[in-house]
Amino acid sequence: MFGKKISVFLFFFVTVFLFLGQSQVNAAGEQVIYSSTNGDQILMRDSVGEYFVNGIKISNNKQITWNRLLENTWVGGSFTREQNVQFIDGISEIKSVQFASFKSNYAQDVPHAFVLKVGHILMSCREAQFSAGEWNISFKDVFGNYTPRYTDYDGSTTFPSDGDSYLIINADTGKVVDFVSNLNPYYYGKAEKFEIINATEGSNSLEIPSVQPQLRLSEIQDNKAKISWNSVPYGLEYEVEFNSDTIFSNSNSIELKNMPPNTEYQARIRAKNDLGSGPWSQYLIFRTKLQTPEVTYSTTSSTLQLNWLPVEGAESYEVDFNGLIVQVGNVTEFVPAGIESNKEYTFAVRALSSNNESLWSPPVKILTPFISGLSPNYGLVAGNNLIDINGSNFVSGAKAQFGTTEVATTFVSSTKLRVWVPAASSEGSVNVKITNPDGQVAVLSNGYTYTQQGAGPAPTISGLSPNYGLVAGNNVIEINGSNFVNGAKAQFGTTEVPATFVSSTLLRAKVPAASSARSVDIKVTNPDGQVAVLSNGYKYVEQVFPAPTISGMSPSSGLVTGNNVIEINGSNFVSGATAQFGTTEVPATFVRSTLLRAKVPAASSAGSVDIKVTNPDGQVAVLSNGYKYVEQVFPAPTISSLSPSSGLVTGNNLIDINGSNFVSGATAQFGTTEVPATFVRSTLLRVKVPAASSAGSVDIKVTNPDGQVAVLLDGYTYTLPAPAPAPVITSISPNSGVLTGGNVVVINGANFLNGVNAQFGNVQVAATTFVSSNQLRVKVPAGISSGMVDITIINPDGKSAQLIGGYTYN
Template identity: 30%
Template sequence: MPPPVVSSVSPNQGPAAGGTTVTVTGTGFTGVTSVRFGAKSSPAFTSSSTTKITARTPSGTGTVNVTVTTSGGTSTQSVPFTYVPAPSLTGLSPAEGPVSGGTTVVLTGASFSGVTAVEFDGVPAASFTVDSSSQIIAVTPAHAAGPAAVTVTTSSGTSNALNFTYTAAPSVTGLSPNQGPVSGGTTVTLTGANFSAATAVQFGGVAAASFTVDSGSQITAVAPSHAGGAAAVTVTTPGGTSNPADPNAFFYYAAPPSLTGLVPPSGTTAGGTTVTLTGSDLLGATAVEFGGVAAASFTVDSSTQITAVAPSHAAGTAAVTVTTLGGSSNPVGYVYLDTPVLVSVEPDLGPADGGTVVTLTGNNVAAATDVQFGAVTASFTVVSPTQITTVVPADTAGPVSVTVTTPAGTSNGLTYTRLAAPNI
């Protein structure tokens, strides 16, 4: 019998561990005694005809020649079978990312040909591209926080595992202090969660002058210079960036506050008058004072307006000031007034049709805003802090109460009698 002839083997490659079922074709396959892959015999084979053998590969490495032996001899043709090693991983870059997934990771290693899967803890990568036999670009799927074993699978098997760490996004819950000058330089303590491995701290989009990660829940940062106003503070880690919409803004004050006006400009010594202060750089106000006495309360409406309630104070002019971390404002005078008091009305009677010029004498009437005869408003002129001249309005006959009103209140009433004309 002539020796057998081997013409092909299909498939012509398989894993180094062996176990691949291949079909060997050729001629003279009568009485086959062995099928060899290099120096190793197939652990199992079946000769289904004189031209076809089904064999299972032994383990091996590299490219080997497939031979068939019968009683007529051994084939001598060069028919290769290539052992493909299982893939191996040597590196991941980056090796961590957010739990939401979406991180592009470069996998390096060997034997990446014919990759069928890239998995993160058994979860398929969102996508992957085999760049070469030693590099794969994969996009991470979503995963719970913590390490995830990354593996690559080919027809030759599954690689060793390398850990990719999933990190939860950081969150900022507090700043201390929460304001400072536009020139920067304020040391600020940030509190929150998931600060480990922080790569950036920003104030309104501007990188902190420096920062130190004290723990997973605390960072010490130095505020950079910045335009005036509120600046959202964010922390970035491989897990993502904290939410800038969190109510944790650092306020930059540009200069000491300034005051331009008070409405009303005066009120009673008892306090309680609501006063609107206007000016600039009023945000972050820490104090509003009337003559050195703290306002009963105040609300910062905007950078140009504060609403304050005047405290009680002795009569006279009190300097109103606003204080922020930037300093204290210029003073603006607020006049405290005693309640007006009427002492006399001269003359105290006149015709019912009005028109009589009357002199009102009393105290604290300089800031008069209204003179009334009964319920009727009269025209008037303030002559001095103790005297007003007024014209009696036309009205029906009879006695009426005359009063004077100032921002400090309304005076006592004195009687003025209007005489009806005689009926002849």
């Protein structure tokens, strides 16, 4: 059915494949499409239309589907196209099959491949992304036909330009790895070229499996196992005998679940098809692992204890503690020595017996907390002041303990907690303890000191920034000084306000309102009661605004369409100011007292207008002729080159027009024929070349929507297609026969065309079967007399080839 081994051939688009004969269909409806002579490689179809490679199902819902993303990039742009191919049982057809070594730039080397010549498959295209971020969705194929559509014929229209299409399937994995067709986008040339090496003969018959499978244990746990085996020639299904159960599989492995731990099992398999079953494998005897230990832990400030439940059948245990394996014997706890704060510990446990073991328990990670300090670390015995506890590995929900008094914490981060200090019965230092929700503890000995009033250094105030403001208050100022403590308060005159603690040298406070303009003392009181005062430290003033001024605009001109944002520079601008362009008022965005931003309104005509800024208090600034409106002017387009700059007179190919100042809506003209252009960017248009009546160069013209034109003289050259080569006859097989004729021979050669005629001597052959450009099949006519005759081949274009004495009548 298949030809002999062939040497390396390089195939472009149209490739020679041998015709696939009638496949055997057994009683169950299974169809063997291809089988190697030793049965190692089998491509088959089952009774419902699903396809299998060596027992591996490669179709889904009777469809073999393949997708790929084709990519192309160039300087300044990129293009990607998504291609989808669907072979549908009952609609699509397999015309021929070869088993071969396959190689292409897309699939790379495929040592074992099924090369399927296919027809009437469903193909769709979608352009995913085009150029620099611009989206252009197109569902057309390279011939301009809308997809999805069936190749060759869609039920109403034929597509002879589609040519031959090939699906390449990896014969080891069953995966589709390449698609070769005229329908692949022209720019992706590397996907079109491929090689077939050492195509081998096969058959389409099915035999009873005769090879014993080799069974192995791929994975084992305490409650499940996975067994696998090698593919068996002609094995389309595998029967697994597991203890007293029988399971069927069409893959090369099976997972067994819900198995008790530390239990012995046995399994064996054999290959099957509808003709019969092969020999059983040797028994595989295995045991599930011991049950994985369930581990818990508890901690104190200096210890860590691991505990786990006893595992049935275990004789000892080992602990992986930070990478160190420790044998602990037949106990169910482990207390490591030398636990430190501010460290990470990881542990896992597994059970052991004389003939088995468990998996390691899931690793548990412990980060021991650590207290580096408190800020502040002292306060009055009355407590109720807010402090920060700094350290590491704190967890939300942690508790704090001052001496024997536990309080809740506010989680700020893993390195900071914030707490309200509880009251104490007397002065003195106490330990501070942090307990994370998982029980881990960190202790800072004598971490906090309770004092009577005045125990810490007194605060000082060096200045305020700013040191004045409106009597309405509500502005935030900074108080600079020293020895400030978290929880300090600020006082403006007689009005006390809370202060935000930034550092021991900086507080922030919101200024309260005052009844009149005047200077007031500023007082800071630390939580320990110590006070700092800055006499007349802050001055309240009445609200007075100076008149605004305009010094300039940036930019000072723009299109009459407006809608651009400009900056107005000057002085004494106030939040809420408005801007006016001529007679049109617009809101202004207050940036600072010297800068406003405004969106320019449209104007009815070009010219200069006054700019006016009005503050909320009614004071005005005017800049005469401060802004100039101008008309919109587009520069003329230019054409620098075409890529490509030549093509066949049939046209219909896409080209790029490179240049400058192109505008969306521009059209292109080839000679006297105008075509629409796809605007990509101001330097690139893309057009489909129209057909021409004759070969030669034509001018290219681009016209922008405003009528401006660019011309490239002789910019594109139409060429004629290369003439078809004359046919060649290399051999005839067989090259002799009886004088009465009637036998079928194969004529081998090159450059045969569909519609070719054959002649034996002077006798015209009644019918010539065109197989491919390299092969014809003819029925030999009766000879006039015995002896050699010349064989003549005449293509439809009149070109001919002759093999002198090519056939002998006996």
